[in-house]
Amino acid sequence: MRGWIRYGGRIALDLVLPPQCPTCDRVVASPGQFCAACFRRADFILEPCCRRCGIAFAAAAEGGLTRTCAPCIERPPTWQRARAAFGYDEFSRQIILPLKYADRTENARFLAPHMARAGAALLAACDLLLPVPLHRGRLFGRRYNQSALLARHVARIAKRPLLVDGLIRTRATKSLASCPAAERAALIRGAIACRPDRLAALQGKRILLVDDVLTTGSTAQACSEVLLQAGAAAVDLLVAARTAPRAT
Template sequence: MPPSAPGRLLLARLGAGVLDALLPPHCLTCEAAVERQGTQCGDCFRQLARLTAPFCAKCGVPFLHAGQAGPGGLCLACLARPPAYGAARAALRYDAGAQRLILPFKHGDRTDLAAPLAEKMAQAGAALLAACDLIVPVPLHWRRLLSRRYNQAALLAQRLARLAGKPCIPDLLRRTRATPPLGELGAAQRAALLAGAFRLTDRGARRVAGQRVLLVDDVMTSGATAEACALALLAAGATAVDVLAAARVPDPRLQAEA
């Protein structure tokens, strides 16, 4: 006879206790001891900058103060050229604290970090998760996927789908061509390189029609990748596309204001 729900909970707690005895819990981002697996020590936790208001109501870029917001709570870039997606949100400001979680996750095979990052994303993007019909990750080009062995955005999307009870299709979007690293490029250069770089699979085109899609990525910088993906999804018949990222890079033009 399978164990009852209380019995399963007891077994899970016993298993966790045995694991903690064999492998004492330590901080996700340093070697400090912690009380529970999958958490950070106090020092590392305090270095995380949660992305809270004020931020642009459209692209989610953080403001230094509410006075930087224009009409409708938008940044100047969104006022000048509104993005194709509806709204973008992120859990963390992309700074040194966030990098200690995201860089090992993205480049260091630390796939265990998907769970704590997804939990933070679910809190920051609760409204977007509640409104969506379908969760889709930003894809990697097949060559990069082959070298990295996993798509970090897909791991986050799958975790978010479990937390929200929403369907996730990891292979709905495809990156049709490889693009060079975008880190040092400006917004216009990023947009030019990414134009037409994403398309839907045949199955994806059928699945997305009439759906509100939540696009998931690890780091949102200029928004060019989100824009290119959103355009492909909307062209295939999605009713709306929102974006949820683990971290958002601040706009240096906004941050430089005294």
């Protein structure tokens, strides 16, 4: 009976407020669905891709037997595996930037199924999801952590445990969006820590770290390092989108 009531309520709501495409606001059949035109624009990252950083390969042979790109072989990240739902381009920015800066928190719900699809193997193997943290000053101004919203929706879809406050930012840093890789790494160094009262929950666990965008990897690297130092067994990374190689 409850299921029928929910179904009837959703039908009534759709009649009053029809679901819209997250990127162009055209009316679509179901909430979170892309219209046909936007679906064709979407840069979904599918196999083959680098198992370490999630960058798409033009062909499977590009990754060799290890399925790893040359930069990851030369400088392996601290995390073991990474996956991204989309390439970070004009299309994905239309969903991610409003989520991050314009209070469009519903966009986390739209992105989560695509992240769960891209990270299915990582979700199956993980013990715990953790979002990348915001500093309390930025959290106060924004009122929410977009990475925590993404992690919450992905955890619900995958039915995996979530620890929303396992990591903290110990100091504020300036926006890293426009910083080159070396400067990002210097700014974030020492700015991430594990909450002392959450250390027991991390011991021996395989952690899936969740963030909105992977660019240089400096923030994810810092988070992975402190998690491993705290006793986590391994860290994987799942993001909504990742930049092209030239931007990493």
